[in-house]
Amino acid sequence: MSTLNWILLGMLLMAAGGIGVLTTRYLALRDRAEHLAERIHSIYPLEERLAEREPHINALETLAQAASNGLVLVNHTHDVIFINEVSLRIFDLPADWREYGQTLLAITRQHELDDLLRTLFSSYETSLSEQVVIRERTYRVRLLRTRAAGEPYAALSLEDISELQRLGRARRDMVANISHELRTPITAIRLLVETLQRGTMKLPAKAAPLLEKIAAETDTLQQMAQELLDLAMIESGRAEIRLVSVSLHDIVEEAASHLHEMALRGKITLRNEVDPAQRVLADAEQVVRVLTNLLHNALKFTPPGGEVVVEASAGPEMVTVTVTDTGPGISRAERDRVFERFYRGDRARQSAGTGLGLAIAKHIVEAHGGRVWALEPSSHPGAQLCFTLPSANPTD
Numbered sequence: 149m150s151t152l153n154w155i156l157l158g159m160l161l162m163a164a165g166g167i168g169v170l171t172t173r174y175l176a177l178r179d180r181a182e183h184l185a186e187r188i189h190s191i192y193p194l195e196e197r198l199a200e201r202e203p204h205i206n207a208l209e210t211l212a213q214a215a216s217n218g219l220v221l222v223n224h225t226h227d228v229i230f231i232n233e234v235s236l237r238i239f240d241l242p243a244d245w246r247e248y249g250q251t252l253l254a255i256t257r258q259h260e261l262d263d264l265l266r267t268l269f270s271s272y273e274t275s276l277s278e279q280v281v282i283r284e285r286t287y288r289v290r291l292l293r294t295r296a297a298g299e300p301y302a303a304l305s306l307e308d309i310s311e312l313q314r315l316g317r318a319r320r321d322m323v324a325n326i327s328h329e330l331r332t333p334i335t336a337i338r339l340l341v342e343t344l345q346r347g348t349m350k351l352p353a354k355a356a357p358l359l360e361k362i363a364a365e366t367d368t369l370q371q372m373a374q375e376l377l378d379l380a381m382i383e384s385g386r387a388e389i390r391l392v393s394v395s396l397h398d399i400v401e402e403a404a405s406h407l408h409e410m411a412l413r414g415k416i417t418l419r420n421e422v423d424p425a426q427r428v429l430a431d432a433e434q435v436v437r438v439l440t441n442l443l444h445n446a447l448k449f450t451p452p453g454g455e456v457v458v459e460a461s462a463g464p465e466m467v468t469v470t471v472t473d474t475g476p477g478i479s480r481a482e483r484d485r486v487f488e489r490f491y492r493g494d495r496a497r498q499s500a501g502t503g504l505g506l507a508i509a510k511h512i513v514e515a516h517g518g519r520v521w522a523l524e525p526s527s528h529p530g531a532q533l534c535f536t537l538p539s540a541n542p543t544d
Contacts, residue, residue, distance in 0.1 A: 218287070218306035224269055224299060226251045226262065238282060238306055258282060261289065261304070268293050268302055285310045318488075329372060333365040340365075375504040382511040389515045393540035394432045396467065397424040400458045402432075403439035410447050417455035418443070426460055427540040428467050434512045435537065441505035442471045442533050449475035450530070466518065466536040474530040483522040486533075509535070 218235035222228055227250045236245060239256045249255055253262040260280050268276050268291045276291045287306045294301050340362045344355060400420045404411075411418045428435075439458070446456040454474035461468050478486060487510040513520045518536035 217308075218304075220252070220304040220306075222252050222265060222302045222304065224301070226253065226265055228252055228255055229301070231255075235306065238287070238308075240283065264289065264291055265302055265304075269300060279309070280306075282306075286313055330369070333368045336365045337362055372504070375508060379504060379508055379511065382508065382515065389431045389434060389512075391429045391431060391516070391538070393427050394430055394435075395424065396426045396428045396430075396460055396469070396537070397422045399428075399430070399432055399435050400439055403436045403443055404458075406436075406440050407443050407447060410444070411456070414447060414450065415452040416447055416450050418447070419455060419457045421457055422460045422469075425541075426462060426467060429538040429540045430516055435516075438509040438512050438535065439469075439471070441509045442535075445505060446471055446473035446475070446531065446533070449473060451475065454530075462539055462541060465539060467539045468534055468536050470523075470532055470534045472530060472532045476531075477529065478522050478531045480524065483524065486522055487520060506533075513537070 216234065218238045219230070219232045220228060220235050221230040231241075231245065235241075236243070239258070241255065245255055251262075252265060253259065258280070260278075264276055264278055264280075267273075274293045278289050280287050280289050286309050288309050290305045290307075292303045292305075294303065340358050344358055397420065400422050404418050404420060407418065443456060443458070450456055450473045456471065456473045459470045459472070461470075487506045510520045513535045516537055518538070520533070520535035523532040523534060
């Protein structure tokens, strides 16, 4: 008889009342001990199989840690069995999260999640899905019920959909803004055409100004359609950007030449203060477009007698270009929004335009590996818009 059988036999004898009772129960106890020993030995192959599966279990745990969603495994008493690193960040938990308790509610402090878990375990449903706000961010929570070793468990997956919601609002805002921007020129064209249809064509002197207005409104529609197409191509990556060494001073000069007449009409001084020796790695045609949009925006809001200045400062890798005007400036609340599509700030509400110029400029600059931003309001009057481009000048 093996040592394990003797131990089991001893335990059984002690449970039966003592070593002295051997006569009538010995054979029965021996048979029971051997039966238990056989059952114990039958477990060993299972342990071997579990040992073989341990690498796979570790791989699954690694996979859960690498997931972009928060994952939590909970048993039927709401005790947390497993929680991945994403979930720790979601709930702002340390690595030793068990010090907060064992249950989902104690660890996460989220009553809504605990209520969903209670509903899942008490219903016939095997899965639930709900949106939950956690620390000011919105998550799509999916709960799946399963059974293991006869016990019910629930797996929770938390997907952050805050950015999707923001993009959804942006799409809705864009549709509303497009409708608004298109309505103005279309209405103007319709009214002008109706006026001409009422017989004004018989009076050429009166018809000519109306036709000029129709042409101007048509140009606005054409510009909007072209800018929408350009923006779609840039955002989709279909717009080609060829980076070559070009003179930044010459690019500013070309952009300024496009707006020379606008500056004269507004009696505004347009100055190029960029060092002629400064060169950047850029697609000259695209950067001219960026500066044209920024300069047009600056001239539009600069009062007569003011000035618009373009300057550049070189860093080790990037060159920062600054367009400064002497207009009303940009408020702190609007600094982060002026580059959004169709955004019309307080200073832009009374002016004409598509609201796409700065958005296009932003995407072109980012395609060059740079960034664009509005400086905070300072003692200097007006607005200051900046963007960066890769430097082509050799550095020490």
